[in-house]
Amino acid sequence: MSYIYGRNPVLEALRSNREVQKIYIAHGAHGSHIREIYKLAKRNRIPISNASHKKIQQMVGDVIHQGVVALISPVEIKSMDNLLHQLPNFPQPLTLVIADRIQDPHNLGAIIRSSKALGASGLVISLRDSTPITDTVIKASAGAALKFPIFKAKNLAQAVDLLKENNVWIYGASLESEVVLWEMDFKRNCAIVVGSEGKGIRPIIQKKCDQLFHIPLSGQVESLNASVATGIILAEALRQR
Structure with a gap:
């Protein structure tokens, strides 16, 4: 399993039937993309945890993560x-x-x-x-x-x-x-x-x-x-x- 970050990449993972083990959303994150992530995660019974920006940064490093991180199966090459x-x-x-x-x-x-x-x-x-x-x-x-x-x-x-x-x-x-x-x-x-x-x-x-x-x-x-x-x-x- 590996982490991906960003609102569009996480949405694409949810839409592509890729195995998503868990999603982390930063406290205070909002907007249409966030609502869609919650909707698709609920439909697919994928757990979501709210996390601090500090914890998310610890997961993926100093990147523009847009307050969203998902743990997914690796990309198949x-x-x-x-x-x-x-x-x-x-x-x-x-x-x-x-x-x-x-x-x-x-x-x-x-x-x-x-x-x-x-x-x-x-x-x-x-x-x-x-x-x-x-x-x-x-x-x-x-x-x-x-x-x-x-x-x-x-x-x-x-x-x-x-x-x-x-x-x-x-x-x-x-x-x-x-x-x-x-x-x-x-x-x-x-x-x-x-x-x-x-x-x-x-x-x-x-x-x-x-x-x-x-x-x-x-x-x-x-x-x-x-x-x-x-x-x-x-x-x-x-x-x-």
Whole structure:
């Protein structure tokens, strides 16, 4: 079991039929979200305890917890074998997001939130080079990480090869490419590789991409945050479909 915090993440946990063992609500916390948490917890017979802000802070640390903490079952991270088995069952054409070396939990959480909101089929993360799915990731995703399919790859380069063998096109976001985002064809099964803001996609992964592209920028900014870039790319993919 693990703690999650924040009003939206706790509500998402209650709505997703995830096992919630107990909820802690700070004295004086109120509002529509709090009322909904009480309602759903009562419906599902989940105990709620009122606690001081100090006690809640002792549970989750010095974070913006919004006066709500829940003890839940861990987020299920599925294997690449599971993903390959599920490929035929995803709505077609599918769009996967592959996160290469995303180590900031807030960034990864925002990527998950954008991916779920913009119709992506799932997220693939590296077991070694990415941040794990922590309570911070869940909070940054506004609870989306509790319901969005996430898959782990022991070796991301091999995972890309496996997807290509299963007729999934691999697209990579790269500032060095001359191809513009809206010139890409997202009306086919594809996986979009997004690298960290500082380092981008690793060369070994870039070489395996079927096509690289860039997001055109105007002004003095040379690059985008990985989660912002993911949102822009997925919005274009959704527009085309």
